[in-house]
Amino acid sequence: MIALVPLAAEEIQNPLIPPIPELVIGLMAFAIVFGFFAWKFLPAINKVLEERREAIEGGMEAAEEARTEAQSVLEQYRAQLAEARHEAARLRQEALEQGTALKEELRAEGQRQREEIIAAGHAQIAADRKAASQALRQDVGKLATDLAGKLVGESLEDHARQSRTIDRFLSELEEKAEAAR
Amino acid sequence: MSDATTLAFETDCHIFEGCGFPTPGLHSFLFKPMFTVGGIEFNKPILLALLSSVIVIGFFWAAFSKPKLIPGKLQMIGEAGYDFVRRGVVYETIGKREGEKYVPLMVSLFFFIWMMNIWSIIPLAQFPVTAIIAFPAGLAAIVYVLWVSITFKRHGFVGGFKNITAYDKSLGPVFPVVMLFEFLSNMLIRPFTHAVRLFANMFAGHVLLLIFTIASWYLLNGIGIAYASVSFVMVIVMTIFELFIQALQAYVFVLLSCSYIQGALAEHH
Numbered sequence: 001m002i003a004l005v006p007l008a009a010e011e012i013q014n015p016l017i018p019p020i021p022e023l024v025i026g027l028m029a030f031a032i033v034f035g036f037f038a039w040k041f042l043p044a045i046n047k048v049l050e051e052r053r054e055a056i057e058g059g060m061e062a063a064e065e066a067r068t069e070a071q072s073v074l075e076q077y078r079a080q081l082a083e084a085r086h087e088a089a090r091l092r093q094e095a096l097e098q099g100t101a102l103k104e105e106l107r108a109e110g111q112r113q114r115e116e117i118i119a120a121g122h123a124q125i126a127a128d129r130k131a132a133s134q135a136l137r138q139d140v141g142k143l144a145t146d147l148a149g150k151l152v153g154e155s156l157e158d159h160a161r162q163s164r165t166i167d168r169f170l171s172e173l174e175e176k177a178e179a180a181r
Numbered sequence: 182m183s184d185a186t187t188l189a190f191e192t193d194c195h196i197f198e199g200c201g202f203p204t205p206g207l208h209s210f211l212f213k214p215m216f217t218v219g220g221i222e223f224n225k226p227i228l229l230a231l232l233s234s235v236i237v238i239g240f241f242w243a244a245f246s247k248p249k250l251i252p253g254k255l256q257m258i259g260e261a262g263y264d265f266v267r268r269g270v271v272y273e274t275i276g277k278r279e280g281e282k283y284v285p286l287m288v289s290l291f292f293f294i295w296m297m298n299i300w301s302i303i304p305l306a307q308f309p310v311t312a313i314i315a316f317p318a319g320l321a322a323i324v325y326v327l328w329v330s331i332t333f334k335r336h337g338f339v340g341g342f343k344n345i346t347a348y349d350k351s352l353g354p355v356f357p358v359v360m361l362f363e364f365l366s367n368m369l370i371r372p373f374t375h376a377v378r379l380f381a382n383m384f385a386g387h388v389l390l391l392i393f394t395i396a397s398w399y400l401l402n403g404i405g406i407a408y409a410s411v412s413f414v415m416v417i418v419m420t421i422f423e424l425f426i427q428a429l430q431a432y433v434f435v436l437l438s439c440s441y442i443q444g445a446l447a448e449h450h
Contacts, residue, residue: 015207015314015384016377021221022230022315029234030320033293036238038285041245045256045263048248055250 195402202399205391210312226313229306233296266291274439279446290320291435298383298427302420309383321376324438332445375437382430386423393419
């Protein structure tokens with residue numbers, strides 16, 4: 001320390017006055033750095049940056065193209081879908097109409113058959129009734145004849161007997177009807 | 182005792198041992214020549230300056246010499262640095278169209294200065310090259326010559342003179358005085374402050390680091406150890422702070438260079 005102070009004192013100069021060797025070598029050192037940057041590094045990297053920019057822009061163009069194509073395909077698809085929907089609606093409508101017509105037809109047919117059946121039933125009933133009334137008429141005639149015969153066959157003097165006969169006849173008739181049932 | 186910067190570590194003397202604090206000072210910025218080539222004495226700052234060139238060129242050689250469309254890690258870092266100076270400084274101040282020409286200068290200035298500053302905290306080197314006024318002065322001189330010549334080339338002699346002196350008749354009778362001040366400010370003070378701003382920042386930073394480093398060693402005795410530990414914490418804090426200042430000062434130097442060129446290109450100030 002003691003030895004150093006005089007040594008420093010004799011060498012120390014104003015720190016703001018640049019020593020020439022440092023100035024020259026500093027400038028040279030910088031010139032070399034600048035040279036490398038100006039003629040080698042920056043042209044090389046700028047070229048690549050430019051290429052990258054172009055690549056990105058090219059990529060964007062391709063993407064744009066793909067997007068447009070996708071858009072058109074989508075439009076096409078949508079149109080087809082709409083058409084298909086329309087067609088489906090039409091078919092459904094048609095089917096509905098056909099179904100309705102068929103139902104109407106079937107209903108009409110059923111109605112017709114029912115009426116036929118009813119008509120046949122009525123005819124049958126009428127025929128039966130006719131046959132029955134005919135048979136009844138015959139029976140009644142016969143019965144009347146029988147009754148008359150019986151009434152005539154019995155002595156008519158006795159009113160009581162007469163009425164008894166009638167009662168008997170009627171009960172016979174009832175029995176007959178009972179048995180016939 | 183040959184090297185002033187290693188003084189504190191060679192004296193091996195601590196507090197309470199009867200020796201004073203080996204204060205760092207201007208002598209800390211003087212270096213004995215290590216060897217002489219062709220009449221030029223090479224000392225530590227000169228070697229570090231040359232090494233800065235080698236490292237900057239080496240890094241960008243590795244990063245940019247075979248650039249790829251899809252960058253590797255090194256190229257990505259290089260591109261980030263390049264883009265920072267190009268877009269963040271040059272385009273911002275001068276503009277893209279006129280600034281493009283000055284991009285190589287600004288990029289090389291930035292990385293060269295930054296590297297020279299970084300030596301401040303690299304073990305064994307531990308000296309900011311820009312704390313020797315010759316280095317910032319040389320670089321400031323380049324910028325000075327450039328913007329002055331641009332001014333006269335762009336505006337002619339009279340126009341250039343008007344540009345530098347901020348010629349403005351609307352100021353009234355004081356305008357000659359303003360012109361004088363502007364002339365002095367731009368032609369004399371500007372290059373000086375441009376160089377000294379960088380120099381003084383790195384100089385002061387180095388002195389601060391030296392004070393705390395030397396103190397950490399010097400106080401290492403008895404009760405002084407408690408103070409030494411505080412001093413050592415300060416060394417670490419200042420190292421981190423210097424790391425920030427190194428980049429900031431490189432940035433400021435380049436930003437000012439761009440702003441001077443922009444002023445030279447512009448019509449009147």
